[in-house]
Amino acid sequence: MKTFELSKEIIQEISxxxxxxxxxxxxKKVKEIHYADLAEIINELNFQESIYLxxxxxxxxxxxxxTELDEDVREKILERLSEKEIAGEIKExxxxxxxxxxxxxxxxxxxxxxxxxxxxxxxxxxxxxxxxEEDSAGGLMAKELISVNENWSVLTCLREIRKQAKDITRVxxxxxxxxxxxxxxxxxxxxxxxxxSKSKIKEIYIPKVDFVNVNDSxxxxxxxxxxxxxxxxxxVNDKTELLGRITIDDIVDYIKxxxxxxxxxxxxxxxxxxxxxxxxxxxxxxxPWLILGLFGGLGSxxxxxxxxxxxxxxxxxxxxxxxxxIAAMAGNVGVQSSAIVVQGLANDQIKGSLISRLIKEISLxxxxxxxxxxxxxxxxxxxxxxxxxxxxxxxxxILVIIVAALIGTSVPIILEKFGIDPAIATGPFIxxxxxxxxxxxxxxxxxxxxxx
Amino acid sequence: MKTFELSKEIIQEISxxxxxxxxxxxxKKVKEIHYADLAEIINELNFQESIYLxxxxxxxxxxxxxTELDEDVREKILERLSEKEIAGEIKExxxxxxxxxxxxxxxxxxxxxxxxxxxxxxxxxxxxxxxxEEDSAGGLMAKELISVNENWSVLTCLREIRKQAKDITRVxxxxxxxxxxxxxxxxxxxxxxxxxSKSKIKEIYIPKVDFVNVNDSxxxxxxxxxxxxxxxxxxVNDKTELLGRITIDDIVDYIKxxxxxxxxxxxxxxxxxxxxxxxxxxxxxxxPWLILGLFGGLGSxxxxxxxxxxxxxxxxxxxxxxxxxIAAMAGNVGVQSSAIVVQGLANDQIKGSLISRLIKEISLxxxxxxxxxxxxxxxxxxxxxxxxxxxxxxxxxILVIIVAALIGTSVPIILEKFGIDPAIATGPFIxxxxxxxxxxxxxxxxxxxxxx
Numbered sequence: 022m023k024t025f026e027l028s029k030e031i032i033q034e035i036s037x038x039x040x041x042x043x044x045x046x047x048x049k050k051v052k053e054i055h056y057a058d059l060a061e062i063i064n065e066l067n068f069q070e071s072i073y074l075x076x077x078x079x080x081x082x083x084x085x086x087x088t089e090l091d092e093d094v095r096e097k098i099l100e101r102l103s104e105k106e107i108a109g110e111i112k113e114x115x116x117x118x119x120x121x122x123x124x125x126x127x128x129x130x131x132x133x134x135x136x137x138x139x140x141x142x143x144x145x146x147x148x149x150x151x152x153x154e155e156d157s158a159g160g161l162m163a164k165e166l167i168s169v170n171e172n173w174s175v176l177t178c179l180r181e182i183r184k185q186a187k188d189i190t191r192v193x194x195x196x197x198x199x200x201x202x203x204x205x206x207x208x209x210x211x212x213x214x215x216x217x218s219k220s221k222i223k224e225i226y227i228p229k230v231d232f233v234n235v236n237d238s239x240x241x242x243x244x245x246x247x248x249x250x251x252x253x254x255x256x257v258n259d260k261t262e263l264l265g266r267i268t269i270d271d272i273v274d275y276i277k278x279x280x281x282x283x284x285x286x287x288x289x290x291x292x293x294x295x296x297x298x299x300x301x302x303x304x305x306x307x308x309p310w311l312i313l314g315l316f317g318g319l320g321s322x323x324x325x326x327x328x329x330x331x332x333x334x335x336x337x338x339x340x341x342x343x344x345x346x347i348a349a350m351a352g353n354v355g356v357q358s359s360a361i362v363v364q365g366l367a368n369d370q371i372k373g374s375l376i377s378r379l380i381k382e383i384s385l386x387x388x389x390x391x392x393x394x395x396x397x398x399x400x401x402x403x404x405x406x407x408x409x410x411x412x413x414x415x416x417x418x419i420l421v422i423i424v425a426a427l428i429g430t431s432v433p434i435i436l437e438k439f440g441i442d443p444a445i446a447t448g449p450f451i452x453x454x455x456x457x458x459x460x461x462x463x464x465x466x467x468x469x470x471x472x473x
Numbered sequence: 474m475k476t477f478e479l480s481k482e483i484i485q486e487i488s489x490x491x492x493x494x495x496x497x498x499x500x501k502k503v504k505e506i507h508y509a510d511l512a513e514i515i516n517e518l519n520f521q522e523s524i525y526l527x528x529x530x531x532x533x534x535x536x537x538x539x540t541e542l543d544e545d546v547r548e549k550i551l552e553r554l555s556e557k558e559i560a561g562e563i564k565e566x567x568x569x570x571x572x573x574x575x576x577x578x579x580x581x582x583x584x585x586x587x588x589x590x591x592x593x594x595x596x597x598x599x600x601x602x603x604x605x606e607e608d609s610a611g612g613l614m615a616k617e618l619i620s621v622n623e624n625w626s627v628l629t630c631l632r633e634i635r636k637q638a639k640d641i642t643r644v645x646x647x648x649x650x651x652x653x654x655x656x657x658x659x660x661x662x663x664x665x666x667x668x669x670s671k672s673k674i675k676e677i678y679i680p681k682v683d684f685v686n687v688n689d690s691x692x693x694x695x696x697x698x699x700x701x702x703x704x705x706x707x708x709v710n711d712k713t714e715l716l717g718r719i720t721i722d723d724i725v726d727y728i729k730x731x732x733x734x735x736x737x738x739x740x741x742x743x744x745x746x747x748x749x750x751x752x753x754x755x756x757x758x759x760x761p762w763l764i765l766g767l768f769g770g771l772g773s774x775x776x777x778x779x780x781x782x783x784x785x786x787x788x789x790x791x792x793x794x795x796x797x798x799i800a801a802m803a804g805n806v807g808v809q810s811s812a813i814v815v816q817g818l819a820n821d822q823i824k825g826s827l828i829s830r831l832i833k834e835i836s837l838x839x840x841x842x843x844x845x846x847x848x849x850x851x852x853x854x855x856x857x858x859x860x861x862x863x864x865x866x867x868x869x870x871i872l873v874i875i876v877a878a879l880i881g882t883s884v885p886i887i888l889e890k891f892g893i894d895p896a897i898a899t900g901p902f903i904x905x906x907x908x909x910x911x912x913x914x915x916x917x918x919x920x921x922x923x924x925x
Contacts, residue, residue, distance in 0.1 A: 210663075247726070318799075339778075346767065447740060
């Protein structure tokens, strides 16, 4: 089986069927398409076509499609659906997906939709989930799970599982509770199958169970599940009462989203934008960082202007020619140092003191700087530049990139200490800062060496 | 439960116990620690201590610890273990982990280790897995799985599963084969439990099953499993015969590693390095990109030098002051454009033609450029710069960043077309190119406008 390839042909075909109102053929076609693929198709259709398609296809498929749509497409579609229609879709969904979609509605519409769902089990679950922070264990968990009482027999347990399992797509672990609904252990389906049917759960359950608190951060949950290779983890409150469970598929999405966000942030793109977003949205994500870079550049204008008088001396003009080189090297080294620290922090790999890390960065940058200097000196010889100038440039460059490395290393560590996402450091923030500081240092060091 | 926090205290404690040879206490302590956490501790111990600990603890735990260690630490430890000791560990592992570790040994040592494993089932599996490319479905899959024949009854099936499941940590799906071992469907444990024990598998299995070919790329498998929320996927050969299965935990690791690699690559760090690697390894990963940046900088030296004569005209000197600004803006815009395209390519979101994408980037950059220009003009007024100069700088900057955006957008798309990882484009490659091209354009456009 190959990944479904979204092609112009399939979009055109569906678009054609819609404009000819060939409902029967559309339904047949759509039946063969996985809801995740159908969502990709709908992302590409125009709004009228999307609405037509959404209203045409079966509700159990529509609800799944809704969860997979791009957020902006979903927003528009939900605006066009009545509260009753939305309630109909919501009922079909797992509690976590239901809450995610509802959280995108206005408070008023949210309340109306919930009031139209008559099943109290569902509305209680949704109301509970809507209370948790998006980036917490509570925000990731679903209420659907299978739990058994320690006092049941294997037989009762199997019967109960059959009943509970109806609402659940995938059975991972079976959670074992005491009579106060406190999580005390787990049962694997495998163990259950292989036990005599009269055994009591309390005799066969595994009393060791990993769990997270409902207020733990999503980041912590993701680390824990990926480190210990868990496919599901139960979520409890402070009294260890079972509240829900988080499954690995949600964690996979979370990890991918976070990685994407960090990657874009490092490139100077904030917010969660995509290539296909509107120019306005893309500008909102990109312009602030460009303005930051512009201010850095204007800072350099001031610095360079203050050294204008040395332009009169032919021997010193080279300093201006090397300014972009110095700025670029300071930026590059700073980004390298910061990226490796950010990555290390994300993986909990930054051990040892800040001092020892800084000493390592200094040695590393010194080594790189010496090699780079040799190239500069050879280049200087080739273009008949005075050796004094080549040495001045080399020495200043080494000092500039050492400072850049120190800034690149310490800024993310300091941000992390203050609870700010260190990923923000890599990218324009560090580049711009190091550009300006690099140019300033370069001219002052050159001034000291060359004595102008 | 909190994520295990690696602390200096625990490392010191274990280190102390080792130097006092308190074997009993060590064993007791180690028993409480998850193997993934123990691997983190061993990563921090010195080599002698690691070897002591590895040789002391039970083989079933050691083998799991080995799979979780940092690659360089594992390499050193494996060098110190005899082939017989390694064979002992390998036997305890799942086939995929076993093959991964063996693939790190020299061919000779690998052969010796395999020859010491007497179980032919294990060695056949390992030999097969060693043949596949690391980044293919074959390289990710394990041989351990549960398969049943379509002609079996539920009862036979349950008995066979009990037998097969002994070797398997987690049961996902049960794969249904015909008598030629061709994969024809799947059975969920849930369905199996809820079916009468005399039913034949062929009556109750689900004939729809997702699978991948053993030669599919790891990337494709990861996309497929995360898109369709699969927790395991069977792997087949060209005849659709079942060869193995890939589980989501391996995909989670793969996704994390790839994201990390892309992030570091965008920051100008190739190879898979970590903050704690040696200075030499870090230099190998970082220096090539710095040299690339240096060559770009030296290119700018040539360009600026060729405009040296305009330094004599006071009014034109400002062009030199603005050079770092122009270079920085060209770099920033180029990286933004390229990052969003790279991300889009990774998510299969780049639809429409290259032309329409370029037109969008031009409009976006024009909009941003106009806003940035206003800031430059206000700045110019504040520092009493001639309005001609401010306008010249603004116009050149707009053109420079439009070109930077075009380069940033097209380079990744072109790389992708030639089968090169487009992620390499973002980062120093684009920054350096755009720095040089930006400076060149800036001076030539200024020359045209100002007529010098």
